[in-house]
Amino acid sequence: MFARLLLALAGGLTLTAAFEPVAFAYLVPVGLAAFALATRDLTFWRSGLVGLAFGVAFYFTHIDWMRTSIGPDAWAALATIEALFYGLVGLSVPLLRRLPAWPIWLAATWTAVESLRSGWPFSGMPWGRISFAVVDTPIAPTVTYLGLTGMSFVLALVGFLVAAVVETWLPGTDAKVRRTRPLAFGTLVAVGALLVIPVARPYEAAETGSAVVAAVQGDVPGPGNDILYDHRGVTRNHVDATLALAAEATRPSGAGERAGAPGVRPDFVLWPENSTAVDPFTDYDVNADIREAVAAIGVPVVVGGLVDDGDDHVLNQGIVWDPVTGPGDRYTKQHPVPYGEYIPFRRYWDPKFGQLALIGRDMKSGTRTSPLQVAGIEVADAICFDVAYDDVMRDQLREGAELLTVQTSNASFIFTDQIEQQFAITRLRAIESGRWLVVAATNGITGVIAPDGTVVASADPRTTAVLVERVGLSTDLTPATRLGAWPTRVLTGLSLIALVVGGIAYRRQRNRAEATRAPTDDGEPETSPSRSEVPVA
Missing domain, CATH: 1.10.1760 (Arp2/3 complex 21 kDa subunit ARPC3)
Incomplete structure (x- = not known):
């Protein structure tokens, strides 16, 4: 044994x-x-x-x-x-x-x-x-x-x-x-x-068109592994990176424009999860920062924000912020992490010790199965650990998603191998779906992935970077998605x-x-012949 x-x-x-x-x-x-x-x-x-x-x-x-x-x-x-x-x-x-x-x-x-x-x-x-x-x-x-x-x-x-x-x-x-x-x-x-x-x-999924997407990695101030260390600084980093992109992007994208060409204005911009750690609808300063960035770039920005849902709950959302109409379509994270983003059965057990004491409100799960509408493109969004679950992107693909995006923070794991493990899963989702995939992280790993899993572009962890790449669009469903x-x-x-x-x-x-095991007797076995078999004298 x-x-x-x-x-x-x-x-x-x-x-x-x-x-x-x-x-x-x-x-x-x-x-x-x-x-x-x-x-x-x-x-x-x-x-x-x-x-x-x-x-x-x-x-x-x-x-x-x-x-x-x-x-x-x-x-x-x-x-x-x-x-x-x-x-x-x-x-x-x-x-x-x-x-x-x-x-x-x-x-x-x-x-x-x-x-x-x-x-x-x-x-x-x-x-x-x-x-x-x-x-x-x-x-x-x-x-x-x-x-x-x-x-x-x-x-x-x-x-x-x-x-x-x-x-x-x-x-x-x-x-x-x-x-x-x-x-x-x-x-x-x-x-x-x-x-x-x-x-x-x-x-090979047939492509129906293309778009230019910018993924912003603003970086995390301070130690780099704590969003809350300076969460307003995180938001400002993403605003400043988008403003810098806007200053360079002077002409609209064209179908013949090469990927990442300087001066090309993207069709939309992707910010990561926790690019704002407060409600962008109620916090005046954060709201003003986002409006400044969106107005400067002149195209929709998918903002990753924590949105209040009453006194006891919060939503982790990807919010499509349009330069003309303001905030619109939203995707809510479907698989919050138990004991990381919410406390199961809090009414019976509400721990006030260690890391659990920091979870003051429970994060609600989203239920959306349809893709986001971003700059006329059907986009299947996932937030952080969502990418590891089969249902999130599959459901949106079956409802017409042309492109995949992942908004992730991963700042808590920036000094560990978790970020490489999650990026490998993300690449597999591109292969499984036959779609281009754009992932934006606060400080790593941000990248653009082709349908065969090839990493077309990526940013170094713990840096401020903006990736601008042309990606293909498709509505073709792979056999895996159909199954x-x-x-x-x-x-x-x-x-x-x-x-x-x-x-x-x-x-x-x-x-x-x-049944075939021979019965055993704990006593001493009798000799042969036994006493009862000995001839009578």
């Missing part, structure tokens, strides 16, 4: 190395194969314990950035909750191993649990989905066809097929298992071949059926083992 726990811990650490900052994605199947081998032939509870060990090794290291940016208490609590889900997958292994083609059912269950923990409890935590690791690999174009959920399933299947091949070589392996080697290896090769087909034939939530539904259904059937098989096997 000790060796199994060590193998699980090694597998979890290996999976961590597949993500930023190491970002060696080819370790994903290795880590999953270690998980499958570590839980092989274990009883129900022991398999769950080994799965939990895997989860602890993976998740505590994968989100180590939270320990230094938010606090060790929040890091330990969140990582523990997420590690339990890997223990749940471990509990399923003895049941699914009773079924033919077990790697398929285990991959479906892994993906279903991954989807479950990405949305529950509260708003869940999508970080650590194995598909988030593939952005700089040859198989990244496959995301356009399968979506990120489908990609997770295929990656998990590859990892478990590797385990199925490896275990046919292990000492003491049953002859029946060894005979499955050709089938397991052939299936592994076939799945690998399917993954690379889109490389030769990538999906929508169906991969999650199908894989969840398959995993539930497999768990029921596997549970029945597991129970029957246990019953047969108990």
